Amino acid sequence: MVLDGNDRALIEACQCGDANAFRTLFEAYQDRVYSIALRYSGDPASAMDIAQDTFLKLLSSIRDFRAEANFESWLYRIVVNRCLDHQRKGRRLAPFIEELFDAVSAPAESVLNRILRDEEAGDVQRIVAKLPPEQRIVVILRYTEGLSYEDIARILGCSAGTVASRLNRAHKALERKLGHLRGVSG
């Protein structure tokens, strides 16, 4: 179910605390919110956290939503901010995991390394998840949501030129890292 962008009645009902209206809104947008969260984080558990936070934020701040604004853009901004927040929180843990991985990889030779690397080969999502946050979110909004440069710019609060520039850098990085896949070549 996809809500019409002009369906203000439902949003107004949510603003008045109507639980059924919120459930309807949730059902309309849950897949989109979860998809962005999953593609951004690359991890289902993190995606659940991000999606949950997004809808809780939506619930707590929907009264602040202005009728003349675009609801989808407003919701996208919430989920994007949740993604970036999650990234910042996760930064403390990442080095520890990388150290563990390095500790395993360092003394190991071909077999163990090969097995671990084989799992990554062709794993587009993993590689996308390693892009810098500002490039990654542009890639997700472009390819998961199919948004235009202008829409992405509106959500991120930057110019369409900046979006194009970030996407271009992301494409180049991805082409380098995914070049081994069939059908992806520079």
Next chain:
Amino acid sequence: MNLNLEQVLSRELRPVAAPRELWDRVQLGQDVPGPIRARYLGWALAGLAAVLMVGIIWNFRTVPVVAAETDSPQFRSREATEIRGWVKANAGFDVPLRPGSVQLIGASVRNGSAEVVCRVGDRPARLVVSKSRPGPFDGARHHVLSSSWFRGGRALSWIMRGQLYTLACATPEDLKAACFLCHGG
């Protein structure tokens, strides 16, 4: 711009359906005020870490001294498929053993853990597997938890597909070779 890259990205990053549990999570979040939620999260993470550590220690505890080969497995076989079937029947979960260069000796099931005994080269090695609690590392990837020297041998622990694995071998080279237990070759 590379059209193939765009096609790959559109395919691999396509939208997915949200899990049914998401609504429950949102409702749960509504019931618990924010600061308390954060506190619960802290306790939950601490609990998860404790469970993981207990699991690792338990696995280490059940791994006999690698150099010793005195105890005999409950089920003796050199066939990966036979051992795999026996473990599944007795432990209730699957250990994806494959025929390969590692010389299998047998397996035992104790306290919910399956222990596969084998030889790598001339030295004994063991793979201990148990079910792990549901968590974020239930996918098909090796999520390495620790790699350490243990009782004169090398031990590597990881979680994959909801199971906790510990592989203990006499040397780092044996550890690599023992990967063939499940990866063939």
